[in-house]
Amino acid sequence: MGYHHRTSSRLGTLPLAFDLPARVGQIFMLQFRRLRRSGRNGRRIKLLLKFALPLLVLYLIDLPIHLYRTRVARPHQDLDQPFATGCLDPSVTAAQPRENATFVMLARNSEIEGAKATVANIERQFNRWFHYPIMFLNDAPWSEEFKDVLSRAVSNGTEVRFEVIEKGKWGFPEEMNEKEKTKARLQMKKQGERGVGYGDMESYHHMCRFYSGEFYNLEALRPYKWYWRLEPSVRYSCALTYDPFAEMARHDKVYGWTIALWEVGDTCPSLFKTTDDYRIEKGIPRTPTWNALLQVMWFPAPVRWFLGLFRVREHDNSGNKWNMCHYWSNFEIANLDFFRGREYQDYFRYLDSKGGFYSERWGDAPVHTLAVHMLLPPEKIHHFSDIGYEHDTLWQCPGNAPMDQQLLGNKALRDMGRMTLPSEGGTGCRCKCQENKRRRNINSQCTSELTRPVAFHRPSWWERHNGVYHYAVNNPNNPRK
Template sequence: MVLKLTTPARYILLVCFIIIGLHSILSFTHEDYGRATSLRNIASQLTWGSAEADAVPNEYYRPAEPPSHLLTRRANATILMLARNSDVNDAVRSVRRLEDRFNKKFGYPWVFLNEEPFSDEFKTRVSNVINGEVTFGQVPREHWYQPDWIDEDKARAGREKMVEDNIIYGGSVSYRNMCRFNSGFFYRHPILEQYKWYWRVEPDVHFHCDIDFDPFLYMEDHNKTYAFTITMYEYEATIPTLWQSVKEFIQENPQYVAKNNAMGYMSENGGDTYNLCHFWSNFEIANMDFWRGEAYSKFFEHLDNKGGFYYERWGDAPVHSIAVSLFQSKDQIHFFDEIGYEHNPYTHCPRSDSAWSRGKCGCDQQKSFDYDGYSCMRQWDRIQ
């Protein structure tokens, strides 16, 4: 039998249902809310746990407000910036970003180097945004300026040709000084002699993610020498004879070439030619003991004697990249996917969804440079 209700009866029944519903809502206690919140938290943890695992293990991460006993283990490392007084605004921005995203939790010292004495304004403003120790130093003249033995007529002709060809920094002597200094001298500076590790930071760069782990300790514990976030092709017109000079050194010093090296990243034909791939050195975390070692010291001396830093425009990025790829095992080179980094116009945004979420990253994963046409990430991937 089907019960049929008149229209007034329907309205009365509807009002009853509303009253019962309001009573249920009003009787929802704080205890019920707590249970619901706990279930929601558990669900979110289950979802998190199913995401792709981070490359850096959890043991290297620290909470936002770490207990003091967690800060007792720290690498012998520094954060390094080469800057001029005119870079003060950009330098402050970079420092503020890395302090906020990383160093306020870890407290590594900063070192700033300049070809000239730092101004009081630079030192005051930079120091004001750093939580810990900071040291300012001047580059020794013999480490910076073009050596007397360089044939200036030949060097000038090379610069003029690059200017005609619209090559970036083609006519700049100061840029060449910087590249040579970063290739063979920065790690010899008296201030840096006390440190083993460094993290190179440039003025006006961005860090898009919280870095709640210690990259120095991770590298030290896993026998890494060099770490990068962006890899790309070099401008061939700036290094026309570099690879030939590298091949000469290898032929004369085969004992320095590592067995499990990364030649496959740099060459498509076993080293006959260079594909121009290099790690973008405006971000690098590395062990200075490698640069100070016998293999790299002799390698840099060989290249420096060629004069290519001035006759052409050899950059520290290909010099560093070629050396570490040849003289270290490829397993000693590390790609930090977790570190979201930008140096205009290129950005690396973590590919791993779990790393992106965990780091509270603000970058767009779809616009990461990793597999852009000018990127060398595919060349790196193929040797892994």
């Protein structure tokens, strides 16, 4: 059972913005009284007044400026709403012009059952109406069994492609020599010994680097403008009766996501500082989108500068800390033109030159997140809060819209089966949320942090102070934490 510790000092009741300066002042006054009681009033008190008091004044001037520069301005209205509420008639929406888009799944021949389950699920919930092509990628030749089983898992009219990643796109950078590769393998081995997840798996490092940059340069993807990333053994728990590619294009969005959560710091301790180095080198200004990544430090300016100067892990050049929030990139719907464009590819090549994909375990999820928040304005990013998505033990499942928006008599949806009861404010279409207690609907603290630039309605200061965050997807089984 948890409890809240409350200090007996009146300072403990002050607002957060004044709490730290007040405590610094309290410490100063205590030291001053001790010196006066000791009878050593002379030089020591003068030195204290000469140096400590000006520093305190400078800090009280610096702090508001620092907080202003790192603020996330509140927009005049919510800038990111669901594309649809409840169910639409898929026979109507699927008849509209389609975008130049494809599903993409990276898989191995051994993942045949997981790949089949994902494809069968996405076909049932969406693609049997829209028939977007599905592309499978492998760094090794495909087995005939895999191709046969997955070709039969799709609905009639859905094109399936089996591509082998071309040479130079998977593995170590081509410019690395054998000595550098040996050093990289030793570094990966040490990561495994330290307990870094997948740290000693060379193929996992290759995968992170591939999805961070080389993926977008594949010849097989060149004809397409949009992609929807799939993974083996994931599940979509709601019917999706509109075309997310068309809606992303219509609303001028670039990057779409479902789940945000914390990164494990041991995997990428220098990634945030390296990204901030790139931002400064290229003259990219701080924006509300970038500031949404910050855990603002309240230390005096010289202390903050030293944190940046000495490259303290997960801190930027100003000494602010990354809040560790990132989008879970195993689901993403995005515009390929952004990721294969000059700005993003320059950023990827800069990261690649630093070697962190192997000396550390820089993942594609934080790389995508940092790039999106560095290079895009907030209104270009979309949270698919109406899509039910499950991967491993984490899931997002929205509450269903009212019954009159579920199109109960619609022929195209007649075989969807039972659904979770609607809930107030729900947006989902025929969602069936899991009730397994070992699974959990992802807490939306990171969702709240990363969506602040587009959110007029935000959790109150008191809720954040007490660690109370609303589930952004309004699942009736887990409405709050």
